[in-house]
Structures are given as structure tokens and as C-alpha cells.
Amino acid sequence: MNLSDETHNAAQPDVVNTTSQTQETLQCNREHPHGHVYAIGYVKPYFATIDLEKQYEAAAEFTKQSTTSFDQIFNYVTSPNEQPNLRIRPFLYLAQQATWVFTINNVDTYTLYPRTLTQLNALIQASTKNEVILVGLVERISVAGSHGSEALPSVLVEHLIDTVDGTKSPPKKTREGALAQLKPNIGRSNLERASNYLVTHFDQINTSQTQNEIIDNVNAVHFQHVSLHDDRSIIEVILSNPNDTRFACNIDVTNAYPFVSSKLAPFAKSS
Template sequence: MQKNATTLVAPRSAPVVQFSELEAPFGYVYAIGQLSANFSSRDVEKEYLQLLTPADMQVPTEPQRLYNVLSRKENIFLAREMAWVLQVENVATYFLKPRSQVELEEMIEAIKPDDPTQIEYDVVIGVQEPAYAGEEAGLPGAMVNRLFHFTARSFIDSVPPPALITQQPAGPAKDQSMATFRLLVSNIFNDMLQLAANTGDTDETRALNYVSINYPDIYTLRWSQTSSLTVDTLAFRGVDVQHSKLSGTRRIVDVIFRYENPSGVESRFYTSVDVTGQFPFLVTKLQPYFER
């Protein structure tokens, strides 16, 4: 099905070129979870055991041993035979297939054990496929076109602090403000991940998942709405997601954030996300929301 054809102005001697966005046969995926590599069959597991070296056997954990074996270039053939599964909230959600060796190598790196004290996350962007017919029978498939990996701590530390903090003079007060800010980001991030505990295969969930990890303004909003460093004036109450009235030839979704002050008065802010294609993008920046 052809949608939203865009005509480019070409020289008179050249034919008119048209680009269009084609709908994926089974839809798109933008999901947040944890990637795991599993043996797709008994012979694949046996082959893995034969590839273990004496040095591998000295490694104390099985996840590290598995990563060591799969990450060696000569063992890329085995990585192709593994059953790669994305789990959301510890539930197997998608059987993943890499589009090319580039994505396969990214998947291998994603299972490399990080800091054991940190929760790790993987974001999968791709195209839905029919259910896999192997040992994971009935599990929906997804062709991975992009994958990135992060820990909760690295994400929280990556959110830029607001000017209210950065403009403070160096010292204990600024350090305390930064610690308070990071704690706030951590709390909202955990709330957003609970909301993002979904399969990421609908317009609404893809928009929500995209905003959760790509739009830091949602984590600094409470600071931007007050001149106080205590930021206790607004409590985060949740998120509503709905199709925007701006939707026409494109699919646009409003992600609405609800806050409440100590008096019980609710305020709402929203951002719009275009989810027409495989890669969502922002249409409007975060701003006050008024019922239309």
C-alpha cells in the first residue's frame, strides 16, 4: 500500500522521481527489553561446547563464556544459528533475526555482561515477521534493523541537567542538587519503563517507547516548571497516549504527561510523535496540553 508520495522537482530533461513510504506487511516494532541468545537446537548446543577453549572454561559465569565464544570472528557461523529472543518483563516476546551481519554483531555485543549491579536494556527497531517455526514456535518474529544497548545508570547519567543546576556555583549545594536531580530522573525513568512494558507493535506503544528513551525533556519538566531546587511542587501521575487530530496522510500520536501539584490540581504536557514509518520522530516539542 503506497502512502504519502512526495514529488521532487527535477530538471525538465529528467523524469519526475517519487519516493513513498511502504507499510510493512506485518507492521513495525519499537520495543524495549532484554536480549538473550539461546540454543536453537541440540546440535547447535553441542557445537558450542566443542568451541569452548581452556581459557573459556576458566571464566566463572556462563553468560561470559557464551559471549566469549560468539564474539570470536571465526564463530560468527554459530551466532547465526542461535535463537535470539527479546524478553519484555521476563516474558519472551519476539524471536529476532538480524537484517545483516552488522546487526548480528550488535546483538552479540548486547549480550556482553556489564556491571552486574545494573539493569541492562535493549531497544529493538525493526519489522514484524510471521511466527518462527522452530523451537520457539508461536513466538512473533521481528527483523532487526537497529539495536542499541544501555544500562539504567548510563541512561540516567546521560540526561542533561537543567540550567537551574548547571548555573549554580560549584560546591556542596550544587552536588546535592545534582544528586536530587539524578534521583528524580531515576524515579521517572522507572515509571516510564513500567509503561513501556509492552510489545511495541502499535502506534501508541511505539510512540511511548520512543519518547521514553529519546526525549530528555520529559525528565527535566518538573525542574523547568519551578524556580525551586526542591522540585516537590509537581508529582508525576502517568501518561496518556492517543492519536492526534493532526493525523491525516501520516499517523501522528500525542503522548500526554499528567502532573499534580500539592493542592491536587492537575497539569498536562504533551509531545506529538510521527509513527508513520519504521523510525518514529518528534513533530512537536513538549508543551502544555489543553483539551480540544
């Protein structure tokens, strides 16, 4: 499910007003090159100055919302008396000036940069404490006023997917073994992205054409690179059950969105 709020503020442009951030973003440190990110975690905003914090607290008091209700405050809508048909979000500017941080396993991991109002709306919606999948591009960027003593690796947001609605389902028997040990990671290397994709899409991967589970219990997971095509990055995932019966599938992690390039099927090791 795409976390995109299409209710636009009539008084706001379609591109996020982060001019100063954009200028500084271009002054990037090439210590780490561009790379795809496919990570699982939580989104939360921080305010880099006391002045912004006080403005946000005043907005919370005005809207009669808790200071943790970021979406309710940023999305608060009002209409000017002289223009009753015009709907504006007076506190949206606070979301634009906030430092958006992506947290993995309770550790602040990335600073997020939306490039459009739709992406900013997605960040606002994601701040409701739901776990999400982050799809984006990462590079090391030094940004003045960023959260923390050092700038976190910065991700240009492409897409946020709500795992509650779109992918992850309640734990099944298969999640009690080896799959439960696959914790969310930073999602930068091919193996990391394949692992995150397996965790979030396992129920779809493990469903046959007759809608039955292919493997009913997983006690071991193994990842390995596959050299099939020079221009593709393929990770083979091998799943074993307690009887040592193995199944495998290929996950293509070449581009921003991983996908299963060969379906889960009985695994026969080549001689």
C-alpha cells in the same frame, strides 16, 4: 548508540550466512502483516539442537569463558599459524546458527533475524545483558528448529540501541510516579510504540532550551491519537503534575523511528 561491531572476520562474508533460515522465512504466514516494532528488552541466543549446545560448550571450554559470556565466545579471535596477519572468529558460526530471542519483562517475545554481519555483531554485543531498544519489522513466520513449541513472531532487525549508553538515564523524581508504571511492552501498535519512546527518551523530551526540567513531577500520563495528517500517525502525550497542571507533546510513530513532532509545552484543552 548503535550496537554495531565493525571488526569483521576477514574470512566471513558481509551478509549473514543463514541460507536455510532465509528460505524458510520467505514461507511466512500472513496472519499478521508487516509492522514496525519499537520495543525495550534483552537479547539472548538459544541453540535449537543438542549438537549445537555441545559445540558451544566446547567453544566455552576452549576459550576459558563462562557459557553465559556469549560475546566473548562468539568474538574470540585467532590467527592461523601460516597466515599471522589473518584474523578469524572460529566460533562465529555458532552465532549464525543460534536462535536469537528478544525478551520483554522476562517473557520471550520475538525471534530476531539479522540480515547482515553488522546486525549479527549488534546482537552479539547486545547479549551482554544490557537492556536495548529493538527497531525492526515484524511478521508471523514459521521457522523449523525455532526456540519453543511454536515460532514466536519474528522481527527483521533494523537497529539495536543500548539504553544504558544512549537514552535512558538513572531515575529522576519524575520517574517515581506515573512514568514508573509504564512498563516495556511489545511495541507494535502506535500507542505501544509511543509509550516505549516516552519511557526511553523522557529526559530529552522534558528538557527545555535552557536545559531545565519542564515538568518536575508526573502523576498521570494520557495517550490519544491525533488526526492532523492523513498520511502520518501521531500520538499526543499529556502529562499531569500533582497540581493538575498539564503539559503535552506529539510523538510521530509513522515510521520505524518515532520522534517528537511538537515539543513538550503547557497543554490547553480545545473547547
